[in-house]
Amino acid sequence: MKIWEQFLNCILPPRCLKCGCILPDNRGLCPRCIQEINFITAPYCQKCGHPLETLPENGSKMLCGSCLSKKRTPFRLSRSAFRYDENSKHLVLAFKFHDKTDNASLLAKMMFVAGRDIFNAGADVIIPVPLHYTRLIKRRYNQSALLGHELSRLSGLKLNCRSLVKHRRTRPQVELRGRERLENVKGAFSVKKPEEIKGKRVILIDDVLTTGTTLKECAYALKRAGAKSVDTLTVARVV
Numbered sequence: 001m002k003i004w005e006q007f008l009n010c011i012l013p014p015r016c017l018k019c020g021c022i023l024p025d026n027r028g029l030c031p032r033c034i035q036e037i038n039f040i041t042a043p044y045c046q047k048c049g050h051p052l053e054t055l056p057e058n059g060s061k062m063l064c065g066s067c068l069s070k071k072r073t074p075f076r077l078s079r080s081a082f083r084y085d086e087n088s089k090h091l092v093l094a095f096k097f098h099d100k101t102d103n104a105s106l107l108a109k110m111m112f113v114a115g116r117d118i119f120n121a122g123a124d125v126i127i128p129v130p131l132h133y134t135r136l137i138k139r140r141y142n143q144s145a146l147l148g149h150e151l152s153r154l155s156g157l158k159l160n161c162r163s164l165v166k167h168r169r170t171r172p173q174v175e176l177r178g179r180e181r182l183e184n185v186k187g188a189f190s191v192k193k194p195e196e197i198k199g200k201r202v203i204l205i206d207d208v209l210t211t212g213t214t215l216k217e218c219a220y221a222l223k224r225a226g227a228k229s230v231d232t233l234t235v236a237r238v239v
């Protein structure tokens with residue numbers, strides 16, 4: 001096996017998933033590209049995971065303005081590994097649209113670290129944001145399900161890809177703004193087997209958190225089916 005691996009590395013050396021330079025081993029990214037990624041580190045809101053500019057005063061809770069004002073949200077906790085910006089965009093888009101599915105394992109490892117508060121708080125099942133079956137046929141894989149699969153392996157939690165379904169086609173959210181985004185995905189998700197969701201603490205998985213409209217619609221469907229709590233864990237977020 002070792003010799004076979006060495007042979008493969010000679011003819012197909014592992015490359016950096018972002019810039020394509022040759023790497024000595026299969027670690028995924030070269031040191032320069034790793035350094036350029038803006039990982040979300042403390043201080044961040046303990047509830048929604050939004051990065052905070054300053055540390056809160058002694059004794060007050062580490063929460064962002066929105067969570068302090070108790071704005072209604074269907075999520076218990078939300079976390080993301082890094083900021084979605086010019087330095088990280090390529091990594092996410094290559095994974096989503098250009099069959100760079102090898103990235104799943106590296107991205108899931110980053111999510112596993114970013115999601116430690118969620119895993120510590122306790123969860124029962126991992127559920128990826130589903131694609132409509134017509135999109136799944138076109139794209140051949142659901143990027144969120146690949147991440148969910150890796151995270152299930154890392155955390156030992158069960159993966160459920162069949163209960164939450166997208167029963168209606170929608171336009172890509174990137175083409176839309178504000179209210180249109182909301183209307184686009186409203187009522188597009190449902191739970192097929194509520195008995196598998198009832199009383200469960202769910203971790204919803206997606207690639208990028210932008211406005212959170214899609215994740216919210218998924219959370220509402222899960223809550224209607226009796227989910228005890230819903231957390232979100234994404235690779236990146238727009239800050």
Ligand SMILES: [Zn+2]
Binds near residue numbers: 021029030033034
């Ligand atoms: Zn690189």
Ligand SMILES: [Zn+2]
Binds near residue numbers: 067
């Ligand atoms: Zn917050």
